[in-house]
Amino acid sequence: MYLNQTSSMTKKFIFFALLVVILPFQVFASEEGSHEAFDLNEVIVHHLMDNAEFPFNIGGVKVFEGESGFDSSKETIFTDHETGKRFHFTGGFDMHITKRVTMMWIVALLLFLIFIPAAKIIAKDPLKVQSRFANTVEVFVNFLRKDIVDESMHGHGHGYYHYIFTLFFFILFCNLMGLVPSVGELVAVAGEATGVMHVDHHNLPWIAKVWSGITVTGDISVTMTLALLTMFLIYTAGFIYQGPKFIWHSVPNGVPLPLYLIMWPLEFIVSPLAKTFALTVRLLANMTAGHVIILALMGFIFQFQSWGIVPVSVIGSGLIYVLEIFVAFLQAYIFVLLTSLFVGLSMHRH
Structure with missing residues (x-):
């Protein structure tokens, strides 16, 4: 019974999300139709690019x-x-406060509203299951603590629990919130359909701008900042656990001096930079690619103006949307796993 209700709610949510995705295309197409041909690239850029919301x-x-x-x-x-x-x-x-800044504030508020009450509930009796809500949070936290941090840092990760937990849930919620329909798009579409308000980003009421539906982790400045924090922890953990020896311990023992002089800058400088670049691009690319595919599939309907492509576009977008939910969890997991591994490796000599 519970599974059937969950499945029904999931289907309704996906249908609603796809409806919100496709409606702005219709408005955009009708608006552009009086001037020039529908431009799919322009629509995709409009949905993915950040811009200022509040002056x-x-x-x-x-x-x-x-x-x-x-x-x-x-x-x-x-x-x-x-x-x-x-x-x-x-x-x-x-x-100026941009769409992504606003969404980050919303995510931060959600994290406070979810985890502070959960922590208070769990603290009443840690050995007892208090509620499904608190138990769900505890399952995630225990998984991160035991299977990621402790395993990767060999029992030395206690001081990094709070950061890794915060990092995981921040990335996860940013990924998931990017899949929730934009209130601004709904207001704009309703206004255009009823003739009450012309579709114009600058004319949207402030309440509609708060939830833009943009993916925070689809911005390279966000993913790079998170990756740079990981690089900072790599060096910090290395010096804390190895001291000044961390500088030359980055190269294994027994390496001949001429080869050592070549390997040291690669291991101590280039390697952390490469790890930072990999973390930045992996999260950015994965969280952008799915949105581009969904927008492209929906845009094909208006690009080709054929009813024959509608079933393919809608079904394909629905499948990609479900995949995006999985990717949201997967990318948050991969980011914190690699962060824990990189920091753990710097704690001990190779």
């Missing part, structure tokens, strides 16, 4: 539309909700 500038001056100095070609143009006029900032230091 925040330090020391700058607002320049409104119609005033001298207003540049309509600027990327960061906002709409004043009191006057309805468009504006941008001139000078100052731009710190």
Whole structure:
């Protein structure tokens, strides 16, 4: 009974998500139809690229539309909700809140709302199963602690539990939240369909901009930052557990001096950089590829304007969407597993 209900809810969620994905294509196609042919590449770029949602500038001056100095070609143009006029900032230091920053804040809030209550429930009696909610959290945490951190760091990972746990759940939630339909797209589609509001990113109400549905881990600046933290831990753990000897212990004993001089920069400098690059690209590519495929499959319907391709596009997108859910968990697991392995290797001499 429970499995049937879960399966039914999953099917409804996937159908709803696909519906939200395909509706903006319809609006975009009808809007572009009056000017030029439907451009699939433009739609994909629009859905994947980050942009500013809420204005925040330090020391700058607002320049409104119609005033001298207003540049309509600027990327960061906002709409004043009191006057309805468009504006941008001139000078100052731009710190605009983007879609990905907003989604990261949402993910951080969700982590607080989930894990703080779960920790309080578990702390009441750690030996007793308090609830399904707390038990589910505990299963994930125990798996990360025993099968990833302790195994990779050979029992020396106690000081890294909190970081690895936070890293895993942050990446996981960022991946999953990128699969949830955008509120902004829903509002824009509804407004266009009813004629109440023209589809324009700058005119969306602030509540619709909060949940953009963008994948945070689909940005190289995010994945690179997480990977650089791993590289920092590699060096930190090496010096903590080996001391200054970590500098020359990166090359195994018995290596001839001429070969040592070649291997040392490769092992001590190039190797951590290569690991950082691999972590960055792996997470970025996997979390971007699935979204591109789904958008491309849906875009084919309007690109070719044929009913014959509709079943193929919808079924294919549905299958890729299910695969993306699996990939969201898999990539979070792989990232923390490799992080634990890399840090664990730096703790001991080769």
